[in-house]
Amino acid sequence: FPKPDKRASGFLFPSFGEDYTRGFSMRDIGWYLAFNDYWDSEIRGSLYSKGSWEASINTRYTVNYKFNGGFNIRYANTKTGIEGTSNYGSNKDFNVTWNHTQRQEANPGTSFSASVNFGTSSFFQNTGTGSTQNTYENLARNRMGSSISYGKVFADGKVNLTASLTHNQDMATRSIQMSLPNISLNVSSFNPFDSKDRVGEQKWYQRINVGYSFQAQNSVSTIDTLLFKPGGFKKFQNGFQHNIPISLSLNAFKYFQFNTSVNYTERWYLQSTRQSIDNTAAGYKQRIDTVQGFNRAYDYSVSTGLSTKVYGNYFPKIGNLKQIRHVVTPSINLNYRPDFSDPKYGFYQHYNDQYGNRNVYSIFSQGVYGSPSAGKSAGIGFSIDNNIEAKVKSKSDTTDGGMKKIPILQGLTFSGNYNFVADSLKLSPITFSGRTAFFDQKMNVNFNGTFDPYSVNENGVRVNRYAIKDGSLARLTNFGLSFDYSLNPKAAKSRNNNIDSLRKEMTGAGMTPEQAQALARISSDPNAFVDFNIPWNLAASFSFNMAKSFNSSTRRMQSQITSTLNLHGDFSVTPKWKVTFQSGYDFKQKEVVMTSFNIYRDLHCWDMSFGWMPFGRFRSYNVTIRAKASILQDLKLTKRASSGGSYF
Secondary structure (H helix, E strand, C coil): CCCCCCCCCEEECCEEEEECCCEEEEEEEEEEEECCCCEEEEEEEEEECCCCEEEEEEEEEEECCCEEEEEEEEEEEEEECCCCCCCCEEEEEEEEEEEEEECHHHCCCEEEEEEEEEECCCHHHHHCCCCCCCCHHHHHCCEEEEEEEEEEEEHHHCEEEEEEEEEEEECCCCEEEEEEEEEEEEEEEECCCCCCCCCCCCCHHHHCEEEEEEEEEEEEEEEHHHHCCCCHHHHCEEEEEEEEEEEEEEEECCCEEEEEEEEEEEEEEEEEEEEEEEEECCEEEEEEEEEEEEEEEEEEEEEEEEECCEEEEECCCECCEEEEEEEEEEEEEEEEECCCCCCCCCCEEEEECCCCCEEEEECCCCCCCCCCCCCCEEEEEEEEEEEEEEEEECCCCCHHHHEEEEEEEEEEEEEEEEECCCCCCCECCEEEEEEEEECCCCEEEEEEEEEECEEECCCCCEEEEEHHHHCCCCEEEEEEEEEEEECCCHHHHHHHHHHHHHHHHHHHHCCCHHHHHHHHHHHHCHHHEEECCCCEEEEEEEEEEEEEEEECCCCEEEEEEEEEEEEEEEEEEECCEEEEEEEEEECCCCEECCCEEEEEEECCCEEEEEEEECCCCCCEEEEEEEECCHHHHHHCEEECCCCCCCEC
């Protein structure tokens, strides 16, 4: 106080509310540190009347035309129940995020980026909406992931090297997978039999295309609580993989495209496994031993295919409808792969169990790049793609002779495979997918599913008998359908145009580092801001999924159905007052999903907001007043207040 005319350190005003489990709250009180034009930091804390607290340090940095980013370190001590009673608990959690982006022109040919989100699996659930830094996505997500990547281009762009560190974490099961590091080297495909001095068209052999890629990985899969304990890092597995694809593409008989390819893959491992059966006092148990030492495994496959396009045109005389066009793209593909479980390759071994049964296994089953496939494959793959569109006469559209194209069906695709050498079940399930749009692109529709051509027995197991012999062409085993509809599709377009126009204006005048960083945040996540330029917006989405599985109780195939309706929107009561809402309904659980209402008041250089979540685990309310960045004033945008943890 008062709001300065330039960037300066100062007090960060808190927001107040009440929490169902943690009591009254004073959230996000802190101090802003403006070190210089290139980096700043926010130190914040939240206190609750029942003893819980949270602290965070959020630092941002930027260097014009080179790079920008920021990191956020958060620690929370969440106390539940009454101290001294059986339901009392204290949960200590942390979360670390880091984002870094490098401008391409800063170092041509070299790239570096980081997107890190790492911490305890229970962090967002325990802190809930108790922090304005917790978004709906954070509260609803069940996975966290990180990636730090370095890239370098060599040989005039023909060789690309990438090294990355990655992490994926399941917050429900607390499982974690890490790759430290993951290295990839890719060589652009080239024509080894072509000549730089060639005159005229390529001969067929000069069209042969060869590529190369190399990968190396060191990874671990464990539970987050075990990772940093003694022996946790001894569980890392590593491997190397080489891949050489060779292909040839030719035009055949004028209307057909002929493609053939050979793919060779070789894997190097520093360890393998051996399996056996041990007779112990507790009974027979499977034993898996790890054998150290260099091993190589390889596989290869051959395929050849043919595709074409068939066009159909219909010219009806119905009102403004002038033409319907149907494009069909059929393709077939012959493929062959040997049986790499054959003893002559040495990739598979066997042991006999206590019953004398022979069990075949791959000695590379735990390898990071897997093992060569068992079983010979010689089959034919097939697919057919359909696109249907109409042309109607339009007075408003003067292009293409006053005709307007309207998509009717986009990308309706069916695909499958037939394996000639399989003992049974030679025909694979038939998958299909498609999409379309209605009401002048206001509603988008997507659908997908799978047909199984075989019947099942009384135990729900697929049998080698076509379903058509039992009275149905095929069994629909799963199906998905989604709708996405916006009553005001121009809303997002208007907001993006507003941001683009300001970007051009500021670029011409020269942006400060603070403005450049703020504009980058707005562009990357426009939904995180309330736009007072848009008077209203209302959108809804619906998803439906069905999957069939065998019910052991009823001894019948049973459909598992999930369907959800989501609704969100906003409207301006006055040019300075905005109301937003978000809700939905889960038809399977028969309950309303996370619902929130927010009221925003634009005070030009200040923001005021009130948020309310009326029910559910994260029911809460909060009131926030804060200073607004100058760029948000220019755009007439307000940062949305987060709605999660102030439970009441």
